[in-house]
Amino acid sequence: MPIQRVLVVDDDSFSREFLTEAAKSLGLETTSCSNGEAALAHARSNPVDIVFTDLRMPGMSGVDLVRAMTTEFPETPVVLVTAHGTVETAVEAMKLGAVDFLVKPCTP
Structure with a gap:
């Protein structure tokens, strides 16, 4: 399945906007949340293809x-960025199911 809907989760607005804009520049539909609770609520009502x-x-x-x-949406890949x-x-x-682990700063 091609990735089209990206969810970016970061409490740091600069990092969140950087990843959001990078995904948008690739033509991807992108949503961002500033915390995990909001991200999980969003994913429950709006399907996403990948989470950063x-x-x-x-x-x-x-x-x-x-x-x-990974419990609620095992088919949705999650990438940890830190x-x-x-x-x-x-x-x-x-071990918990993340598909990758990226260290900031990262480039698109």
Whole structure:
């Protein structure tokens, strides 16, 4: 299935807008949320093809969002994007179902 609908989740507005604009420049329909709770609510009412989420956010963390998304939407890939990457965190995210782990800053 081709990826058309992207959900970007990051509490940092600059990072969120950067990834949103990068996806839009590729012609993808993009929605952004500033926290995991809003992202999960959005995904429940609006199907998405892929999720890019920050690791550290207030409330629901990126790891918690990976866990929730892979439970509720196992067919939707989730990519963790963070400036605080460690091997341990990457391994944990992959075990929970994340398909990739990117370290900020990243380029489109």
